[in-house]
Amino acid sequence: MAPAALPTELVNLLALHSSFLTALSLHYAHNGTATPVDLRDLTVSISSVWQKRRVTVDDVRLCVGVLGSGPDGVNNPFYLSDYTGGKLCLEIRDDYKFSGIIGALNEDALQNMFMESLDHLWRAWSESHSTTKKSISARPIATPKRRNRPRKLDASQSTIQPFIDDANLPKFLSQLPHASITLCSSAAAVAPLREKGRKRLRDFKDSNQQGRSQKKIRESTGKENEPLLAQPQSQPIVQPKITEFASVRKSNLLDRILAKQAAVAAGPTPPSPAELQRRAALQRSEEVLGVLTLLAASKGPGPRVSLSMAALVQNVQGSIRSPLSKDEVLKCVEVISNEVAPGYINVVRMGAISSVVVNNGMRPVDVKGRLSALGVA
Secondary structure, three states, rough: OOOOHHHHHHHHHHHHHHHHHHHHHHHHHHHOOOEEEEEEHHHHHHHOOOOOOOOOOOOHHHHHHHHOOOHHHOOOOEEEEOOOOOOOOEEEHHHHOOHHHHHHHHHHHHHHHHHHHHHHHHHHHHHHHHOOOOOOOEEOOOOOEEEEEEOOOOHHHHHHHEOOOOOOOOOHOOHHHOOEEEOOOHHHHHHHHHHHHHHHHHHHHHEEEHHHHHOOOOOOOOOOOOOOOOOOOOOOOOOOHHHHHHHHHHHHHHHHHHHHHHHHHHHOOOOOOOHHHHHHHHHHHHHHHHHHHHHHOOOOOOEEEEEEEEHHHHHHHHHOOOOOOOHHHHHHHHHHHHOOOOOOOOEEEEOOOEEEEHHHOOOOOOHHHHHHHOOOO
16 A cells, blocks of 8 residues: 555554654653653653644554554564553563664564554455445556656556545444553552552441441440430331441540640640740840859959950850850840849940940849749749
């Protein structure tokens, strides 16, 4: 057959298979033949190459199915696998991964195999329907005229088989084989485990639902083994099973957990990060205040002593037992100035420069009592 003389439907089918091989060659060039090809990615690539319409999984199944249905169908290197979870992949049989037909994905050989398979399927379908349809003789391929005279017919040129019958062509295309999809061996191995897990989940949901419905018809006394509520005279009393008691116990546990969460949500809110920093500064304020007093005494007598903030931070960090960061020292000085000893320590800021002024005349007497009043144990 000459592809240019075929009907549009068959030309599109051949172009689809050619685009399928081109997209597959690009994938194998980047990922190798050992990597399964996800059909979700492959169909997008085929659509970009073909540029006719959006390619679907059924189109790929058609290409692989026709390729394996001809006289050389045993040489079809492709098969489809189901990896579960909606993932379908195209794979190469182990015998063809390193053969010449797949080494660089010989597109010409595979395309010729596809055309031979299509011819074989057409002949088989024509023979099976020869008793019910009118015989259509083969016609030579139409040739263009040149200088108002037809060219001589080449005897070696192939002839078109009865594809031109518009009534038979849709029937033939509709019955073309599609490749089957087999479950992947690794997915088949874990399938029993997944089914077992799904069964356990269904049983748990069913028991939980039965427990809630059983709880609605029981008296709310908190006891699990109490008899059922009084039922009408016409219905016999059904003795509850042990499994029903277990389901009620599960639902009671869930109710207790939800009640505990509600109680925690209704309780007092936890302290904010700023409040936690304030409490930590109050706990260290007595020790930092002692360092400030010693630094003020080392400056000599006088009612007021001024200390730079940078020098104060270094002296405090080098004098106390537990290490403090610069921000923690500044927070301690701020808390002492505002809450512990407001008149004794004052922070003076002039632009980007800050200093600490110690007023010796207002030195606090009972620091521990002041801290106790502020809530520091």
